[in-house]
Amino acid sequence: MRRVIELAEKNVRDGRGGPFAALVSKDGEIVAEGTNLVTSTNDPTAHAEVVAIRRACAAISSFQLAGLELYTSCEPCPMCLGAIYWARPSAIYYGATHTDAAEAGFDDSFIYQQTKLPVAQRAIPMRQLLGDEAKAPFDVWRNTLAKILY
Amino acid sequence: MRRVIELAEKNVRDGRGGPFAALVSKDGEIVAEGTNLVTSTNDPTAHAEVVAIRRACAAISSFQLAGLELYTSCEPCPMCLGAIYWARPSAIYYGATHTDAAEAGFDDSFIYQQTKLPVAQRAIPMRQLLGDEAKAPFDVWRNTLAKILY
Numbered sequence: 001m002r003r004v005i006e007l008a009e010k011n012v013r014d015g016r017g018g019p020f021a022a023l024v025s026k027d028g029e030i031v032a033e034g035t036n037l038v039t040s041t042n043d044p045t046a047h048a049e050v051v052a053i054r055r056a057c058a059a060i061s062s063f064q065l066a067g068l069e070l071y072t073s074c075e076p077c078p079m080c081l082g083a084i085y086w087a088r089p090s091a092i093y094y095g096a097t098h099t100d101a102a103e104a105g106f107d108d109s110f111i112y113q114q115t116k117l118p119v120a121q122r123a124i125p126m127r128q129l130l131g132d133e134a135k136a137p138f139d140v141w142r143n144t145l146a147k148i149l150y
Numbered sequence: 151m152r153r154v155i156e157l158a159e160k161n162v163r164d165g166r167g168g169p170f171a172a173l174v175s176k177d178g179e180i181v182a183e184g185t186n187l188v189t190s191t192n193d194p195t196a197h198a199e200v201v202a203i204r205r206a207c208a209a210i211s212s213f214q215l216a217g218l219e220l221y222t223s224c225e226p227c228p229m230c231l232g233a234i235y236w237a238r239p240s241a242i243y244y245g246a247t248h249t250d251a252a253e254a255g256f257d258d259s260f261i262y263q264q265t266k267l268p269v270a271q272r273a274i275p276m277r278q279l280l281g282d283e284a285k286a287p288f289d290v291w292r293n294t295l296a297k298i299l300y
Binding site for chain 1: 151152155158159161162163165167168169170171188189192193194195197200203204207208211212213214215221223224225227228229230231232233234235236237238239240241242243244245246247250251253254255257260261262264265266269274275276277278279280281283284285286287288290291292294296297298299300
């Protein structure tokens with residue numbers, strides 16, 4: 001945890017992005033590290049956890065992190081929590097809370113609220129189009145035998 | 151919407167990943183497209199919306215999609231909904247629902263449930279460590295004048 005706190009501070013000093021860092025480890029050894037690179041790479045998805053997960057998956061050539069652990073300097077935002085659930089590490093350790101992040105000006109709490117709201121009540125307008133036709137890709141998926149489940 | 155449905159079907163047939171596609175448009179013109187590339191790139195974050203957002207941001211050299219619209223073949227999972235809120239497009243159009251996705255075997259509904267639960271009740275164990283020390287990066291952030299807000 002001290003390693004990710006240190007990386008998060010350095011990330012701000014180096015002007016690479018927000019005050020966040022994460023790492024993925026296995027049996028106490030670091031597999032990959034990541035910091036927030038949103039502004040330096042023009043990538044709104046480049047949060048520390050996402051960057052660390054992508055690098056860890058590349059390092060072990062797998063889209064799953066079973067048996068590995070994630071350390072993050074701050075409680076994951078909904079995007080990162082979702083990314084973590086898709087990657088399925090064995091445990092998550094976090095430092096600061098999303099309340100701490102909100103106090104520093106980050107939207108995490110707002111996005112948590114939005115995620116919990118019904119579609120019609122969210123701040124960014126969301127509208128369903130062609131709901132029936134859009135089920136067709138799932139039929140193609142069901143009928144495809146040579147597929148990799150994830 | 152028909153374009154993303156077609157891309158989602160092609161994605162499965164080409165063996166590149168799950169049955170999902172998305173695109174970002176501005177004034178009716180496509181800025182970038184993306185499909186699910188999780189299994190073909192070993193990247194659990196490479197969902198269609200994330201891929202489309204990253205490509206659109208690269209195309210317009212910005213970490214924000216203000217004034218642009220996102221079309222996705224299926225209602226976004228929590229990770230993608232978070233990514234969309236960070237990218238802040240003006241509107242979201244989706245085809246199938248996350249119930250349709252769940253029926254085809256995708257975890258979206260499970261992750262939505264998990265996101266709403268208190269930390270202590272989630273399926274992947276989450277534990278806070280060094281909560282006080284971990285606030286330090288936010289102090290560095292507050293004290294840094296030459297920073298780009300996002």
